[in-house]
Amino acid sequence: xxxxxxxxxxxxxxxxxxxxxxxxxxxxxxxxxxxxxxxxxxxxxxxxxxxxxxxxxxxxxxxxxxxxxxxxxxxxxxxxxxxxxxxxxxxxxxxxxxxxxxxxxxxxxxxxxxxxxxxxxxxxxxxxxxxxxxxxxxxxxxxxxxxxxxxxxxxxxxxxxxxxxxxxxxxxxxxxxxxxxxxxxxxxxxxxxxxxxxxxxxxxxxxxxxxxxxxxxxxxxxxxxxxxxxxxxxxxxxxxxxxxxxxxxxxxxxxxxxxxxxxxxxxxxxxxxxxxxxxxxxxxxxxxxxxxxxxxxxxxxxxxxxxxxxxxxxxxxxxxxxxxxxxxxxxxxxxxxxxxxxxxxxxxxxxxxxxxxxxxxxxxxxxxxxxxxxxxxxxxxxxxxxxxxxxxxxxxxxxxxxxxxxxxxxxxxxxxxxxxxxxxxxxxxxxxxxxxxxxxxxxxxxxxxxxxxxxxxxxxxxxxxxxx
Numbered sequence: 001x002x003x004x005x006x007x008x009x010x011x012x013x014x015x016x017x018x019x020x021x022x023x024x025x026x027x028x029x030x031x032x033x034x035x036x037x038x039x040x041x042x043x044x045x046x047x048x049x050x051x052x053x054x055x056x057x058x059x060x061x062x063x064x065x066x067x068x069x070x071x072x073x074x075x076x077x078x079x080x081x082x083x084x085x086x087x088x089x090x091x092x093x094x095x096x097x098x099x100x101x102x103x104x105x106x107x108x109x110x111x112x113x114x115x116x117x118x119x120x121x122x123x124x125x126x127x128x129x130x131x132x133x134x135x136x137x138x139x140x141x142x143x144x145x146x147x148x149x150x151x152x153x154x155x156x157x158x159x160x161x162x163x164x165x166x167x168x169x170x171x172x173x174x175x176x177x178x179x180x181x182x183x184x185x186x187x188x189x190x191x192x193x194x195x196x197x198x199x200x201x202x203x204x205x206x207x208x209x210x211x212x213x214x215x216x217x218x219x220x221x222x223x224x225x226x227x228x229x230x231x232x233x234x235x236x237x238x239x240x241x242x243x244x245x246x247x248x249x250x251x252x253x254x255x256x257x258x259x260x261x262x263x264x265x266x267x268x269x270x271x272x273x274x275x276x277x278x279x280x281x282x283x284x285x286x287x288x289x290x291x292x293x294x295x296x297x298x299x300x301x302x303x304x305x306x307x308x309x310x311x312x313x314x315x316x317x318x319x320x321x322x323x324x325x326x327x328x329x330x331x332x333x334x335x336x337x338x339x340x341x342x343x344x345x346x347x348x349x350x351x352x353x354x355x356x357x358x359x360x361x362x363x364x365x366x367x368x369x370x371x372x373x374x375x376x377x378x379x380x381x382x383x384x385x386x387x388x389x390x391x392x393x394x395x396x397x398x399x400x401x402x403x404x405x406x407x408x409x410x411x412x413x414x415x416x417x418x419x420x421x422x423x424x425x426x427x428x429x430x431x432x433x434x435x436x437x438x439x440x441x442x443x444x445x446x447x448x449x450x451x452x453x454x455x456x457x458x459x460x461x462x463x464x465x466x467x468x
Contacts, residue, residue, distance in 0.1 A: 187213025
C-alpha cells in the first residue's frame with residue numbers, strides 16, 4: 001500500500017512542480033517580472049521548489065567523444081546484449097585517422113560491472129569516460145525492476161552471477177580475452193562468477209579490479225553494514241518490500257522501491273543535503289551559474305533511483321551481510337541448468353587481482369575489499385595488488401579528481417601489465433605513470449592465507465537453502 005500512496009502523492013505533486021518551473025522562468029532576467037527588485041529571489045525559490053518536487057528519470061550517459069592520443073574520437077552507445085533485467089552496453093569509438101584507429105584496435109577490452117544497489121549505471125559515467133581513452137569499454141546497465149513484466153520471471157542473486165558470466169563469455173568469444181572492473185556491490189557476485197568459471201576450467205578474465213566492495217562486511221563495519229547486519233531477515237521482508245502498483249509494466253512484482261532507497265541515502269547525511277540545497281539557492285541569487293549547474297548535475301544523478309527485485313535484494317542481504325557465505329566458504333549458486341555449485345575463490349589462478357579502497361569510505365569500510373586477497377590464495381604474489389586511496393571517500397575512488405589522477409593511473413597500469421597474449425603499453429604511457437600515484441603494496445599469497453577468516457559454526461551451513 002505504501003508504494004501506491006507514494007505514487008499518488010507524486011502524481012499530485014507533479015502539476016505543482018511544473019508550475020514552479022514555469023514561475024521561475026517568469027522571474028528570470030528579460031522575462032515579464034524579471035525587473036522587479038525581488039525577481040532573483042523569487043526565481044531561485046521557485047527553481048528550488050521545482051527541483052525538490054520533480055520526478056527524476058534515468059539519466060543518459062551522454063558521452064559524445066573522448067580524446068585518444070590527443071585526437072577527438074566519437075562515441076556511440078549500443079546495446080550488445082539485452083537481458084530481461086540488464087543490458088550489456090557498449091561504447092563504440094569511431095575515427096577517420098588510420099594511426100588512431102590502429103591504437104583503438106590494439107587496446108584492452110574492459111567489462112565494467114556497475115552496482116545494482118539503487119542508482120543507475122550512469123553513476124559510473126566518469127569511470128566510463130576516463131577508461132574509454134585507453135580501453136574498449138562495456139558496462140552492465142541494470143534495468144528498473146518496475147519496468148520488467150512479471151512474465152519475464154524472477155531475478156535472484158544467482159541470476160546476477162549468471163549474467164556476469166554470460167557477459168564475460170560474450171567478450172571472450174569476440175575478442176579472445178577481457179578484463180573486469182567491479183565497483184561497490186558487484187565485487188561479491190563478480191568474485192563468485194569468476195570463481196565458478198575457474199572451478200569449471202573455463203577461460204577466465206585476465207584481471208579483476210575490485211573497488212570499494214563488501215567482500216567481507218565484518219571488517220570495519222559502516223552504518224550501511226550495521227543496518228543490514230543488525231536487522232533480522234524477516235524485518236527486511238516485512239518493512240521494505242512492496243508490490244509495484246498498476247500503471248507500470250512490472251505491476252505486481254515484489255521490489256525494494258527506489259523511493260525508499262533514496263530516503264535511506266538522504267537519511268545518512270541529512271545536514272549535508274540541506275546545506276547543499278541552500279547553497280544552490282544562494283548560487284541562483286548570486287548568478288553563479290557554474291556552481292548551480294554542478295548542483296543540478298549531481299542531484300539529477302543522485303535522485304534518480306530504480307527498484308530492485310525483492311528476491312535479489314533479500315538474498316544479497318542474507319548472503320553478503322548476515323551469513324557471510326563468501327568468506328565462510330558456504331556459498332552455493334544455482335547455474336542456468338539448475339545445478340548447484342560451491343563458490344571456491346581459491347580455484348582462481350590465471351586472473352590477476354587488484355583491490356582498491358578509499359581511506360574515508362563510509363559505505364564499504366577499510367579492509368572489506370582487500371579481504372578478496374585472503375580468499376584468492378591461488379593467485380601468484382606478482383599477480384595481486386592492493387591500493388588505498390588517501391583522502392578518498394566511497395565515490396572518490398571511481399568518480400572525480402582522485403579517480404582520474406590517482407586511481408585510474410593505477411588501474412591503467414595494472415591492466416596493461418597483465419594484458420595477454422602480448423602486454424600492451426597504453427597510448428597514454430600508462431606503464432610510466434609512477435610519478436602520478438604511489439605504488440600499491442603487493443599481497444603475498446602466504447600472508448593472504450594467514451588473513452583468511454575462521455569459518456562460522458556448522459549452524460550457518462545448516463541454514464543454507466538447497467533449492468530456490
